[in-house]
Amino acid sequence: MKYLLKYLGKYKLESFFAPFFKLLEACFDLIVPIVVKSIIDVGIANGDNAYVVKSCILLVALGVVGLVCAVTAQYFAARAAVGSVTGIRHELFSHLQRLSYTETDSIGTSSMITRMTSDINQVQTGINMTLRLFLRSPIIVFGAMIMAFTINARSALTFTVLVPVLAIIVFGIILAGIPLYRKVQSKLDRVTAITRENLSGTRVIRAFNKEDDEIREFDEANKEHTSVQNFTGKITALMNPLTYVCVNLGIVALIYVAAPDIDNGSMTQGELVAMYNYMSQILVELVKLANTIFTVTKAVACGNRIQAVLDTPAGMEIKRNAEKTGADCGINCPAVEFKNVSLKYRSAGAQTLSGIDFSVKPGMTVGIIGGTGAGKTSLVNMIPRFYDATQGEVRVFGKNVNGYELKELRKLIGIVPQKAVLFKGTIRSNLKWGKEDATDEEMWKALEIAQARDFVEQKDGKLDAEVKQNGRNFSGGQRQRLCIARALVSRAPILIFDDSSSALDYATDARLRRALASLDYSPTVFIISQRTSSISHADMIIVLEDGEFVGKGSHEELLESCPVYKEIYDSQFMGATR
16 A cells, blocks of 8 residues: 555645645634634624624625635545556556456456445545544544644543543544455455456357356345444444433533533533534544544555555566567478477466477467367467466567567457457448558458458447447457458458367358468468368377367378367267268
8 A cells, every 4th residue: 555655646736735734724723613602702792783793794604615625625525536447457458458368357347346446436535534523523622622722621621531531532433444344345356356257158058058056145145244334333333322412421521521610601602602613523523533544544444455466467578678579490390389388277287288399480370279178279379478488488570579569469469269259449440450550451351361351341430330349249250350350451361260160160160261372462370270171281180188288280181190170170070071
């Protein structure tokens, strides 16, 4: 949390003026009971109506000046809080963008969303409340005590008993509530995770008639969160009744002690009213201080959660000012090379990939096939360095991927991920992710190769047709083809298709493969597929099983030499003639 306060340093003037104007407001509030005392003891007692009117005008003036000070303090506090939290939010989002897949998987998407939204907002509220009220409340409490002693020392002794008792109640409840608020926030994380999962998987849930099960799971999580929240609320709710009981008992004690002084004339009625007003001010400010401390405590807890993410290292050594291209190793330089590569995910029990060794020349097409969980996606994810190899090295154009700047490495690679993801905007804006300055001709060419031109031309606006969030206004096959076109627009020398034709029919898939083979710049292509028909044309096919090589060669060679590949082939073609 201390680290996050550096952003508040950019708003030093605002951080000074906010409590300063609140201090002025507190001083004006402390003057009000004295004016009321003089109205009673001088104006009303002597029947001086002019004095009463003048004093009332003074009270109004004090109220107006206090209001101006309060509004000014709020302006500066809000400016400092919003400005500093804007900086925190930018850094947190930037840091999340730098995290590798490993750290993203470890932290969890729902937790990151909570920290970007709820936690950030709580920190903002905490900073605002601190600047406005953290100094005002102690000033009012101690100022009221001092003013009470200047009026009547004997009666003011009741304050010396009341204030410590109130402080014990207030801070006792605060200490009990602090750990509970941390627990509330962790329960909120779980509710957010379930909500996000349900919203993203709503079609699957309905397809399997699991609505009731999901509602039940959400209810359980929500009940846990509600239970902790209610318990915390019950603890904190004790504050108001207990403090009001104490203050009313204090008022009774004050009147009891002051009564003899009023009878013998050593204390006036106006002074008693002033003492009563000061006691009421103390009550209000202690309750405000308690609420402020609660808010600050939650803000600190949320700030620590944010800090924990910022303290999470990116997990990858990122090269700065590295070469923008691979090493010049001649025409025989492999486009991609794996040298005894192994991969183990963080906290995993066993290696996902082990002993991977192969070399791919520029322009080759490589097919990758294997059972579910064989490590196909993990293998290609190491080429753009989404994950770092735990052993061995991955080389692109003769250079270790660790030696590239990530931006430059990923400019060399066009990727169609396993899950087709489109972003809200237009078809044009999505295609320009592949190449920012792509011309309409280049985009139409990419759409034609990706077998997407026909349905795009039928859309209103064509390239400027709307794409809704997650591309939900397109079918699964259309989303896949648009993602393929997005990768093709980049004209990257290495293309990776991660099971990107799974939603396509066989005829469309065949046309896509023929179009890819006719590309005029001969990229190196990696195709992950569950269909042997999609990779049978490949120059080299890699067969994986349980993260290990079990075959490498052409389609015909593997049918003869690799039982795993033959089994996959036979299961798809029912033993048909090859």
